[in-house]
Amino acid sequence: MELRQLQYFITVCEELHFTKAADRLGISQPTLSQQIKVLEDELNTPLFDRIGKKIRITEAGKLLQQYSTQMLRDLQNAKMSIAELQVNQRGTLRIAVLPSDLDYRMGSIWIAFHQLFPNVRLEIIPTIEIQDRVFEDKVDIGIGLAALPDQRLVQIPLGTESYSLFVPANHTLAQRVEIELEELLQLPLILYPVGFVGRKLLDDCFQSKGWKVQTMMDNGSAASQLQLVKAGIGFSIHPHALLVALSDDELTAIPIVNHTPVRSIELLYRTDRYMSAAATMFISLIEKHFAEQAKNP
CATH class of the missing domain: 1.10.10.10 (Winged helix-like DNA-binding domain superfamily/Winged helix DNA-binding domain)
Structure with a gap:
């Protein structure tokens, strides 16, 4: 044989x-x-x-x-x-990450990793099919929403993130310290299209209260949504940590109370996959990144 x-x-x-x-x-x-x-x-x-x-x-x-x-x-x-x-840390590290706001926030990770391993090629794959890509060996590591435990996977919790309403910093709403979920039904919202992971989480949150959210615009790009918010076109809903990462003085994030949308993030890879020193360091950088965000909500 x-x-x-x-x-x-x-x-x-x-x-x-x-x-x-x-x-x-x-x-x-x-x-x-x-x-x-x-x-x-x-x-x-x-x-x-x-x-x-x-x-x-x-x-x-x-x-x-x-x-x-x-x-x-x-x-x-x-x-x-x-x-x-045999070689000084060469090769490719393939990372699957949720598209839009999550991959949008991780630029500092890519930079830090490249500085440590300049000869390793990073392949960043935005996708909602995180587990499938990991199971099929199409990526080495996945970063996405926490799923049910699976003995075939190493699943490392990275933390939870609550959602906030993003408004222009010069809008009257920016003076609010919090806003209730029900109030969002009356606002012109710019959200991800139906089918996006972030949109499903929000739709499920509203539907659990018997409400259906109506949007004035669907937009699949976090960067584009925020530009529209700053232009005064409407408001959007994102994890509060996105504003922390952006440090944008033109935006304010108002915490949503009374049934706050929350998501849990995890890093995962196959239990039978060899993890190189570069991959191990990447995991360490990700854990540190999310731990620091938890300290500075």
Whole structure:
């Protein structure tokens, strides 16, 4: 049994189609079929049920898929670990982060990390599918909303963030020290479009009180929303920590009381993933960043 054969096998499992798998591997379909047949002969059991042009993984195939996937992942982790010894912290660190306000606030992290590891390429991927990207090995680390515990993941709580109403600093509302959730129903709001994580959290908060929020404008960019607020077009709702990060004198954030919208943030990565020194330092920088925000709400 060769690693190449296992890689071929896993690709067929993912595609469930020999021709598509062969195209993806860059080999001919007969070559792929012959290699899978060699594997089946060695194990003395079929790995796929062939039903016309369709295939289905057998129980034996499912077992081999589980163990071979782990084997290849361990091999990749070993290669990464050895490469880290051979070169001075090079390579790529892939980070999935919630789009808009969260990735918008993390510029200082990217800068600090680059100063510590100038040879490591950071790949920042804004996405709402944080867990999926981590599970599929498309990213090394994810930063997003806290989810239910999963034994396949290391989940590090980063803290909770309450939401506030963002208004122009020269508006009469800016004199308020707090505002009730129900009052927001009467205001011209500029929020994320339906489907955005931040919008769902707010919609759920209003719906729990039997209310439905109406917006005057939907806008998927935090930066654009805040420009519109400063221009006096309307008001927006964001985590209070966003204003702390911006230090913008033209904006005021009024805490929302009586059923305050709150979100919990966590950092996550696969339990079976090798974490390089660069990745470990990145995690430390993130934890420190959020701890400092908690001290200065």
